[in-house]
Amino acid sequence: TKVTLVDHNTHPMYRQLDAAAGSLLADELTARGINLSVGNSVRMLLGTRSVEGVVLRDGTQIPCDTVILATGIVPNRDLAEQAGLAFGRGIKVNEFMQTSVEDVYAVGECCEFEGHVYGIVAPGLEQASIAVRRIGGEESSPYRKPQLATSLKVAGMSVFSLGDPQTRASLRTYTYREGATYRRVTLFGAYIESINAIGDWPELPVLRDLAQRRAWISPVKLWRFRRTGNLFSEGTSVNVGQWADTAIVCNCNSVSCGDLRAAVACGANSVQALTLATKAGGGCGSCQPLLREMLGSGASQESMPKKPWLSGASIVAGFVSLIALCLAIGYPDTVQLSWRWDELWRSSLFKQISGFSILGLTAVSLLVSLRKRIPKLKLGDFAGWRIAHISLTVLALLALGVHTGFRFGSNLNFALMMTFLGIALAGVLLGASIALEHRLAPALSMRLRSMGIWGHVLFLWPLPALLAVHVFKTYYF
Numbered sequence: 001t002k003v004t005l006v007d008h009n010t011h012p013m014y015r016q017l018d019a020a021a022g023s024l025l026a027d028e029l030t031a032r033g034i035n036l037s038v039g040n041s042v043r044m045l046l047g048t049r050s051v052e053g054v055v056l057r058d059g060t061q062i063p064c065d066t067v068i069l070a071t072g073i074v075p076n077r078d079l080a081e082q083a084g085l086a087f088g089r090g091i092k093v094n095e096f097m098q099t100s101v102e103d104v105y106a107v108g109e110c111c112e113f114e115g116h117v118y119g120i121v122a123p124g125l126e127q128a129s130i131a132v133r134r135i136g137g138e139e140s141s142p143y144r145k146p147q148l149a150t151s152l153k154v155a156g157m158s159v160f161s162l163g164d165p166q167t168r169a170s171l172r173t174y175t176y177r178e179g180a181t182y183r184r185v186t187l188f189g190a191y192i193e194s195i196n197a198i199g200d201w202p203e204l205p206v207l208r209d210l211a212q213r214r215a216w217i218s219p220v221k222l223w224r225f226r227r228t229g230n231l232f233s234e235g236t237s238v239n240v241g242q243w244a245d246t247a248i249v250c251n252c253n254s255v256s257c258g259d260l261r262a263a264v265a266c267g268a269n270s271v272q273a274l275t276l277a278t279k280a281g282g283g284c285g286s287c288q289p290l291l292r293e294m295l296g297s298g299a300s301q302e303s304m305p306k307k308p309w310l311s312g313a314s315i316v317a318g319f320v321s322l323i324a325l326c327l328a329i330g331y332p333d334t335v336q337l338s339w340r341w342d343e344l345w346r347s348s349l350f351k352q353i354s355g356f357s358i359l360g361l362t363a364v365s366l367l368v369s370l371r372k373r374i375p376k377l378k379l380g381d382f383a384g385w386r387i388a389h390i391s392l393t394v395l396a397l398l399a400l401g402v403h404t405g406f407r408f409g410s411n412l413n414f415a416l417m418m419t420f421l422g423i424a425l426a427g428v429l430l431g432a433s434i435a436l437e438h439r440l441a442p443a444l445s446m447r448l449r450s451m452g453i454w455g456h457v458l459f460l461w462p463l464p465a466l467l468a469v470h471v472f473k474t475y476y477f
Helices: 019-031 078-083 121-135 204-213 219-228 257-265 271-278 288-298 307-326 348-372 382-404 411-435 442-460 463-476
Strands: 004-007 035-038 042-046 053-056 061-063 149-154 157-162 172-178 181-188 191-198 248-250
Touching: 019 035, 019 157, 019 181, 019 191, 157 204, 172 219, 181 219, 191 204, 248 288, 257 271, 257 288, 271 288, 307 382, 307 411, 348 382, 348 463, 382 411, 411 442, 411 463
Parallel strands: 004 035
Antiparallel strands: 042 053, 053 061, 149 157, 157 191, 172 181, 181 191
């Protein structure tokens, strides 16, 4: 069927989408063979016994045999007018759904609250709940202007809108666009005021909850959104039970929310059972808090494999890191020594042996950490590789003590020491959070993991350059 869409606004879904999202939707409609006439309206119907065409406001004539009018919600005020109730566009009500007559209530599409008429079901249900409590003599919180959300499939595209799509001078807008995907978050201060999205976005249930709770949005989340189109780092959004079926929970094995829900429906009621059924959590294990969150309070409190070993390695690494921070071994103040242990730092040979030991242990430790990133590398389980990674880090710290006596030095040496210890302490935090995650709330566990991972990244980033300059200046000078 040849279809022409006439819209008196500048783009389709004007009340839900901003101009950029509306333009994307218009392009998709046109690509599907639908003719668009925006900024126009129907002025006249043509035909005698049946419709033969329409005349638009700009004079264009379109031959057709069917006309569908989308007129929206028009409140029925007849009864209210006859009863003498106050009305505007609809029957006027206060925050407790009372009309101008105290014992008469109105809810849903027929009522008007603070100049607004709501033509969707969610506000009507909330209004009915308030009215019922009030009529029954119970305490009820007053009705507040809702943040309306629309989630639709339009011409095969996922379309989401929350709040007013039009911007104002007092608002800050952040957008992300890649191909046919468009995401826009508008903030008033540090709180979400509106959201527009074209295309699937697994974070939408979480963002909708944040907008309703007026939760603070940090600058870090906004920076990540501008780069990736997501406010949360991979796998850290709260309330995984609200994610879309297509959202990936386990990135190591590409397990989606839908796969996990199907496994739960088939009787998987523990993290271990979910892992056996779907392989989720069988790689690095970073998604296990999300698995427990999906299972809810009924999930059994299982610790990760080799937990005692991981706990022990993390404790040793933390102890050695604290020694490095607190204990600086100085040069001896006498030559009357039975063993010249200061040769460890005075002898060029010993310095090179300890220095290259640090370099080698660090390199091997980093290679071990790539176990998660190389799917084909299946030798041994991930828990064992993680313990090996921590153990190599402890050996590197001990070698660092032999090389420096845990003296921080200054300038380049100071920067290197702080970088090494920063990496180690971030690893201790990460290892401890993993070992204890079965006792922690999922949100806290994920937050500690994120802090440990990002600490690793931030301190590791300058390490190659610092080491290269350190080796160069040592041999050059």
